Amino acid sequence: MLTVLLTLADTPPEDNDVVAGGWGALVLVGLIIAVVLLGFSLFKQLRKVEAADKAGVYGRDDDPVEPVDAPAADQKADDQQS
DSSP states (O other), X not given: OHHHHHHHHHSOOOTTXXXXXXXXXXXXXXXXXXXXXXXXXXXXXXXXXXXXHHHTTTOOOSSOOOOOOHHHHHHHHHHHHO
């Protein structure tokens, strides 16, 4: 198996073959590294946000906030202007 791979690696591409070459391989490896680093950074930031939320930095209570009805809020604003 290894000899087959080495034989294929040693044979140069023909003139009609389109290959990415060394630059294409470097770009691919660079993109993979960038995605991995971005993933680690994302998880690090998410852990910071979760820790800050547990510490109460955002000022949220454990109780969910009731949604405000838009027509009722508009009616209160109209009543106050009168």
